[in-house]
Amino acid sequence: MTQFLTRSLFFSMFIVFRFCSSNGSDEQERTLGIIKPDGISGNYTERIKQVILESGFEISKEMVIQLDEENAANFYAEHSSKSFFTNLIRYMTSGPVLVMVLEKEDAVAHWRDLIGPTNAGKAKITHPHSIRAMCGVDLEKNCVHGSDSHQSAEREIAFFFKEAPSEDAVSQT
Ligand code: CDP
Ligand code: MG
Numbered sequence: 001m002t003q004f005l006t007r008s009l010f011f012s013m014f015i016v017f018r019f020c021s022s023n024g025s026d027e028q029e030r031t032l033g034i035i036k037p038d039g040i041s042g043n044y045t046e047r048i049k050q051v052i053l054e055s056g057f058e059i060s061k062e063m064v065i066q067l068d069e070e071n072a073a074n075f076y077a078e079h080s081s082k083s084f085f086t087n088l089i090r091y092m093t094s095g096p097v098l099v100m101v102l103e104k105e106d107a108v109a110h111w112r113d114l115i116g117p118t119n120a121g122k123a124k125i126t127h128p129h130s131i132r133a134m135c136g137v138d139l140e141k142n143c144v145h146g147s148d149s150h151q152s153a154e155r156e157i158a159f160f161f162k163e164a165p166s167e168d169a170v171s172q173t
Contacts, residue, residue, distance in 0.1 A: 037095035
């Protein structure tokens with residue numbers, strides 16, 4: 001009888017432990033990744049996607065889009081007063097981009113880690129294994145985007161995937 005009670009107690013504790021730990025550790029987060037025009041024209045798309053998948057992200061949505069000036073300016077509105085803004089808009093509208101929703105636990109921070117610092121030239125020295133070191137060139141042409149916070153990620157995902165862009169500008173998978 002005592003043995004039965006001990007076993008039942010252990011079994012109950014095991015169930016409670018599994019329930020608590022699965023609730024705490026499996027929480028998925030979403031972030032927005034973009035392969036910028038230089039990443040696409042430099043044929044880095046497949047290599048970048050391979051790194052994404054090998055790093056445990058799921059690509060839950062993706063879309064190729066040619067941004068126009070208005071789209072790009074709205075997306076980067078936070079930088080509208082910066083000296084680099086005009087060049088940034090020219091860069092982001094210079095060819096198609098691949099926009100992706102990336103999902104995993106702690107996705108925002110993990111994707112920022114994986115892409116490396118904004119200045120791709122410096123990333124080649126300080127973060128040689130980062131994506132920006134692999135395919136970026138300098139402070140502007142850094143080949144990928146990553147949301148900088150959970151709030152930005154949700155806003156940026158909604159920007160691309162809840163609005164309905166015109167059919168001729170978009171091919172969605
Ligand atoms: O993309 P990230 O969040 O790392 O950097 P940001 O400060 O939000 O800047 C957005 C984008 O503007 C960068 O990814 C660069 O392409 C560009 N940029 C630039 O051309 N010159 C700067 N001094 C800073 C950013
Ligand atoms: Mg940013």
